[in-house]
Amino acid sequence: xxxxxxxxxxxxxxxxxxxxxxxxxxxxxxxxxxxxxxxxxxxxxxxxxxxxxxxxxxxxxxxxxxxxxxxxxxxxxxxxxxxxxxxxxxxxxxxxxxxxxxxxxxxxxxxxxxxxxxxxxxxxxxxxxxxxxxxxxxxxxxxxxxxxxxxxxxxxxxxxxxxxxxxxxxxxxxxxxxxxxxxxxxxxxxxxxxxxxxxxxxxxxxxxxxxxxxxxxxxxxxxxxxxxxxxxxxxxxxxxxxxxxxxxxxxxxxxxxxxxxxxxxxxxxxxxxxxxxxxxxxxxxxxxxxxxxxxxxxxxxxxxxxxxxxxxxxxxxxxxxxxxxxxxxxxxxxxxxxxxxxxxxxxxxxxxxxxxxxxxxxxxxxxxxxxxxxxxxxxxxxxxxxxxxxxxxxxxxxxxxxxxxxxxxxxxxxxxxxxxxxxxxxxxxxxxxxxxxxxxxxxxxxxxxxxxxxxxxxxxxxxxxxxxxxxxxxxxxxxxxxxxxxxxxxxxxxxxxxxxxxxxxxxxxxxxxxxxxxxxxxxxxxxxxxxxxx
Numbered sequence: 001x002x003x004x005x006x007x008x009x010x011x012x013x014x015x016x017x018x019x020x021x022x023x024x025x026x027x028x029x030x031x032x033x034x035x036x037x038x039x040x041x042x043x044x045x046x047x048x049x050x051x052x053x054x055x056x057x058x059x060x061x062x063x064x065x066x067x068x069x070x071x072x073x074x075x076x077x078x079x080x081x082x083x084x085x086x087x088x089x090x091x092x093x094x095x096x097x098x099x100x101x102x103x104x105x106x107x108x109x110x111x112x113x114x115x116x117x118x119x120x121x122x123x124x125x126x127x128x129x130x131x132x133x134x135x136x137x138x139x140x141x142x143x144x145x146x147x148x149x150x151x152x153x154x155x156x157x158x159x160x161x162x163x164x165x166x167x168x169x170x171x172x173x174x175x176x177x178x179x180x181x182x183x184x185x186x187x188x189x190x191x192x193x194x195x196x197x198x199x200x201x202x203x204x205x206x207x208x209x210x211x212x213x214x215x216x217x218x219x220x221x222x223x224x225x226x227x228x229x230x231x232x233x234x235x236x237x238x239x240x241x242x243x244x245x246x247x248x249x250x251x252x253x254x255x256x257x258x259x260x261x262x263x264x265x266x267x268x269x270x271x272x273x274x275x276x277x278x279x280x281x282x283x284x285x286x287x288x289x290x291x292x293x294x295x296x297x298x299x300x301x302x303x304x305x306x307x308x309x310x311x312x313x314x315x316x317x318x319x320x321x322x323x324x325x326x327x328x329x330x331x332x333x334x335x336x337x338x339x340x341x342x343x344x345x346x347x348x349x350x351x352x353x354x355x356x357x358x359x360x361x362x363x364x365x366x367x368x369x370x371x372x373x374x375x376x377x378x379x380x381x382x383x384x385x386x387x388x389x390x391x392x393x394x395x396x397x398x399x400x401x402x403x404x405x406x407x408x409x410x411x412x413x414x415x416x417x418x419x420x421x422x423x424x425x426x427x428x429x430x431x432x433x434x435x436x437x438x439x440x441x442x443x444x445x446x447x448x449x450x451x452x453x454x455x456x457x458x459x460x461x462x463x464x465x466x467x468x469x470x471x472x473x474x475x476x477x478x479x480x481x482x483x484x485x486x487x488x489x490x491x492x493x494x495x496x497x498x499x500x501x502x503x504x505x506x507x508x509x510x511x512x513x514x515x516x517x518x519x520x521x522x523x524x525x526x527x528x529x530x531x532x533x534x
Contacts, residue, residue, distance in 0.1 A: 041247070044246055050219040051220070054153040054157045054177065054216065055177040055179070055183075057216075059188070060185070061123075061150060061184075062188070064205045066333070067192025069088070070343060071195075072202050076133070076135055086474055088136070089143075089330070089470045090471040091144045092143045092150060093470050094147060096148070096150045096463040099150075100155050104452040107156050112156050112226050113160065117217060119152040121217070124210045125145055126145030126146035127209035128210055130146070131206050154462070158174050158440040158443055159451065167511045171441060172363075172365055175440075178358055178361070178362075179358045185328065185354060189348040189351045190348065193345050227242050227259075227262065231262045232448065243258055262448070299457075304521075305447065308445040311503055311504055312439075312457075313458050313461040314500075316462040318496030321465050321492045322431065322496070324427075326470060327424060327428070331347040331350050332344050338417040340417070354428050354431075357430075357431075357432035357433050366508055369506045370441055371500065371504050378430065378434055378496060381431055383430075385487070388420055388427065391416045392483045442458045476488075504525070505523060505524040
């Protein structure tokens with residue numbers, strides 16, 4: 001048995017003779033076999049849906065704060081100032097930023113599923129904390145706990161689904177979790193509209209966020225860990241059982257082929273990192289500082305890994321710095337200032353657009369491809385933001401002196417206010433089809449040994465950008481004026497489009513284990529566009 005293993009490892013470690021040989025391998029029999037399959041198994045759909053409940057929690061907590069900010073009134077001891085609103089909103093992003101890299105380490109040590117379970121507990125605690133608090137500081141604390149949960153879940157859930165999904169359907173299945181996020185936002189606005197009519201209704205808004213977390217916690221207890229984590233943990237027999245469920249509708253050899261690819265990747269990564277005693281999640285001790293440094297060194301100084309990290313961070317930064325979440329956080333505030341009688345109901349149009357266009361992304365992502373979608377959707381976002389900026393200009397707002405938000409409020413209804421709503425719908429349409437879901441495909445870029453760490457750092461980029469946008473949006477509206485605020489977001493989108501054109505390769509249909517070869521010697525853009533798709 002030992003000699004057989006040595007022979008297999010030696011075979012797996014052989015380098016391809018040329019780049020063309022490598023990409024012939026990428027389009028080999030196993031990938032072709034998967035593409036011929038009509039759909040993922042029922043098991044995979046059920047698993048993705050259960051894991052995607054974290055998306056409902058994420059989306060609900062993003063959307064509900066927009067309704068809550070215009071409903072709190074003096075319930076937190078005094079009317080909320082611009083600073084209060086900014087801190088309540090951005091505290092979630094700040095603590096999500098803190099949680100993401102920690103969740104990456106825990107996901108390697110404890111497993112992907114265990115981290116999601118911990119996140120569910122934090123969601124429950126944070127929701128109830130917000131519901132019963134009576135001060136602004138208490139609200140910030142509750143939102144911070146929610147931030148820890150969101151930071152962990154936003155990293156691990158796409159990773160969990162990605163590692164369990166066949167490559168032909170990976171994009172769609174990860175997008176399911178994004179669809180749940182947008183669905184959560186719609187639910188938040190609907191409940192916000194209904195509960196805003198009740199005394200202290202905002203407490204029910206935030207408290208109801210605990211319900212999906214309780215449901216998911218008990219569902220996840222019955223779900224498996226990912227096969228890739230199980231193999232690295234030395235639990236190959238358990239991984240084989242899981243893979244047989246994943247590939248139930250395919251040939252009997254599919255699970256063994258996947259196991260072979262996972263073993264090959266682990267052997268190659270151990271050789272690359274030159275770790276004499278690599279710590280796996282099956283060991284008794286926690287990873288030491290030296291072992292963490294080794295992983296970080298492998299991520300930053302192995303060319304393919306560094307390029308994967310750059311691409312993932314670039315798309316995550318684009319997703320947030322374009323200003324989308326500032327619109328989700330403050331849409332009700334914006335529409336209130338524009339003179340709409342029901343700002344929460346008006347905000348619902350934005351949330352519904354996000355949901356419907358994410359559904360479109362779900363249907364096309366594995367057919368059109370990630371790169372192609374980004375290159376077509378970002379110009380739509382730019383057009384929406386430019387139209388928004390122009391519309392604010394024609395509202396006739398003063399733009400020479402700093403002002404409070406109350407001073408830019410519009411009395412009565414203006415056609416240009418309606419045009420702003422339309423422009424934001426256009427922007428959200430492009431965002432939901434493109435960066436809104438493509439950014440969370442990040443885990444497919446990284447090899448197994450640095451997948452959690454790389455995804456954690458990319459997710460940290462997302463939340464640091466989210467924190468910056470959430471903290472600065474209202475002050476920018478006051479001091480830069482809305483005209484220049486949305487013009488600046490349009491400029492960020494243009495920069496993101498240029499970066500996508502230059503460095504983002506097409507990854508549709510590639511096995512997770514094959515991504516390291518694509519980025520090994522360069523950005524892989526031309527190679528990915530030239531490789532066979534069938």
